[in-house]
Amino acid sequence: MVKKKENQLHSPTLASILMVEEALEKEEFIGKYQLWMKLPRKMMYQTFCLIIDYLEKSKKIAINGTKISVIKKQKQKIIENFIPEYIR
Numbered sequence: 001m002v003k004k005k006e007n008q009l010h011s012p013t014l015a016s017i018l019m020v021e022e023a024l025e026k027e028e029f030i031g032k033y034q035l036w037m038k039l040p041r042k043m044m045y046q047t048f049c050l051i052i053d054y055l056e057k058s059k060k061i062a063i064n065g066t067k068i069s070v071i072k073k074q075k076q077k078i079i080e081n082f083i084p085e086y087i088r
Helices: 015-025 032-038 045-057 071-082
Strands: 061-064 067-070
Touching: 015 032, 015 045, 015 067, 032 045, 045 061, 067 071
Parallel strands: none
Antiparallel strands: 061 067
């Protein structure tokens, strides 16, 4: 069964995707709505949700229940915990 593509009023620009990624870099674990409210420039929530879906599908972020986390940060913590000599 093929899903119909919803009509999108706004498509995210590269600048807005980068803005969301930069905001995510500053936070450890944050809720979707809280992240949207902390963005330096406002955007429509629908556009923001498209960006979050894109980042999750491209495996740049992980969503655990209601919290979002950057996968790169998680990998760095694993490296620091299991391979301490790697940090030197």
